[in-house]
Amino acid sequence: MRPDFHQLVDDYYQPLYRFALSLSKNEADASDLVQQTFSLWARKGHQLRDATHAKAWLFTTLRREFLGTRRKAERFSDEPATDDDATMAPGQAESLDAAEVMEALQKLPLEYREPLTLFYLKDLTYQEIADVLEVPIGTVMSRLSRAKSRLRDFFKENA
Amino acid sequence: MPEPYSETDAVIARKLAEIKPPADLRARLLAIEAPAEAREPGWWGVGISAAAAAIIAAFALLSMFGPDAGSVDPATAYFARFLSGPFRLEMTASNLPEVNSWLQSQDRSMQVPRSFDDQTLIGCRKVSWRGHEGALVCFKMEGGGIAHLVMFPTDEMPGPSEPQFAAAGEWDRAIWSSDGITCMLFAPHGRMPEILPVATAQRDRKIASSIRRSRALVFSKSVSGRPRISSPV
Numbered sequence: 001m002r003p004d005f006h007q008l009v010d011d012y013y014q015p016l017y018r019f020a021l022s023l024s025k026n027e028a029d030a031s032d033l034v035q036q037t038f039s040l041w042a043r044k045g046h047q048l049r050d051a052t053h054a055k056a057w058l059f060t061t062l063r064r065e066f067l068g069t070r071r072k073a074e075r076f077s078d079e080p081a082t083d084d085d086a087t088m089a090p091g092q093a094e095s096l097d098a099a100e101v102m103e104a105l106q107k108l109p110l111e112y113r114e115p116l117t118l119f120y121l122k123d124l125t126y127q128e129i130a131d132v133l134e135v136p137i138g139t140v141m142s143r144l145s146r147a148k149s150r151l152r153d154f155f156k157e158n159a
Numbered sequence: 160m161p162e163p164y165s166e167t168d169a170v171i172a173r174k175l176a177e178i179k180p181p182a183d184l185r186a187r188l189l190a191i192e193a194p195a196e197a198r199e200p201g202w203w204g205v206g207i208s209a210a211a212a213a214i215i216a217a218f219a220l221l222s223m224f225g226p227d228a229g230s231v232d233p234a235t236a237y238f239a240r241f242l243s244g245p246f247r248l249e250m251t252a253s254n255l256p257e258v259n260s261w262l263q264s265q266d267r268s269m270q271v272p273r274s275f276d277d278q279t280l281i282g283c284r285k286v287s288w289r290g291h292e293g294a295l296v297c298f299k300m301e302g303g304g305i306a307h308l309v310m311f312p313t314d315e316m317p318g319p320s321e322p323q324f325a326a327a328g329e330w331d332r333a334i335w336s337s338d339g340i341t342c343m344l345f346a347p348h349g350r351m352p353e354i355l356p357v358a359t360a361q362r363d364r365k366i367a368s369s370i371r372r373s374r375a376l377v378f379s380k381s382v383s384g385r386p387r388i389s390s391p392v
Contacts, residue, residue: 009188039191039289098174
């Protein structure tokens with residue numbers, strides 16, 4: 001059975017927005033990504049054979065939309081869209097506010113930022129994170145480990 | 160094996176959960192709706208009986224432009240919310256050929272009507288509504304403010320041959336269809352008269368004549384400066 005559209009919005013628009021914000025690094029783009037994701041669901045969601053995969057479908061679609069936009073941005077720009085340098089500014093987890101935590105995540109390279117944000121959102125299992133990122137679960141584990149290590153270094157450096 | 164969930168993990172997860180989306184995002188998402196769940200007879204009223212259309216049109220005329228305008232068609236409601244929230248332009252441009260060539264590169268076959276030539280462009284982006292793919296072009300208005308033109312292929316989203324009006328949120332909306340494009344023009348409340356004639360006057364005598372009639376009927380100013388209906392049809 002197809003999940004109720006309103007229920008899907010209520011269940012997932014907030015974690016999707018947080019994931020989008022960590023990817024796009026600004027509110028307008030994050031809102032756009034979430035809207036585009038639900039627009040695509042309205043158009044194509046019925047093609048999903050297993051309704052229990054709706055959550056993974058939404059996160060996967062949002063990520064693909066982000067990557068597509070990013071590629072187009074590279075095409076229209078003289079400079080390739082690169083991630084910020086992985087070196088992070090001072091801070092400590094406990095003393096940071098929510099925005100600063102998001103900023104710290106946003107400073108990670110994309111390959112670490114994606115699994116780590118999804119991990120902290122706590123909406124997806126490791127296998128679902130692997131499905132969303134379209135990589136093996138072992139890759140998710142190793143990227144998560146490195147990503148957390150980078151984040152720990154960041155917090156330690158700034159203790 | 161996954162690493163154990165640490166105290167730091169818990170703190171970061173908690174702080175991440177504190178980040179709230181923009182207040183109106185949920186409403187904007189709900190306005191999208193799923194086509195299978197919310198299939199109206201037509202997106203803007205197309206497909207309903209002529210009698211029902213006449214009643215709705217009369218109601219729309221009576222209620223348009225007022226701050227308490229009643230419910231509008233789902234597409235207008237959706238784009239009114241969309242335009243009021245933060246959104247991203249995919250390209251900035253100062254002339255129509257640039258915009259039109261970008262739209263073509265994005266598989267949007269529609270072209271901005273030439274009557275918008277004299278408008279000060281800001282930029283554009285792709286939009287979609289219920290699976291229909293369209294484009295949004297933003298213009299600076301003389302005297303400040305921004306007007307937005309939303310375009311869809313008429314064969315997918317038919318529109319009236321003469322402009323029709325509604326109010327939604329902070330916007331007044333005009334909709335008309337010509338040359339295979341359905342145009343929805345959004346201007347800040349009370350400012351449609353400034354841009355609609357300019358935008359459509361050169362385009363189509365029929366439309367221009369309708370605008371003149373609409374202006375005579377609709378755009379008389381109240382004492383407060385807000386437009387109101389002086390002679391509803």
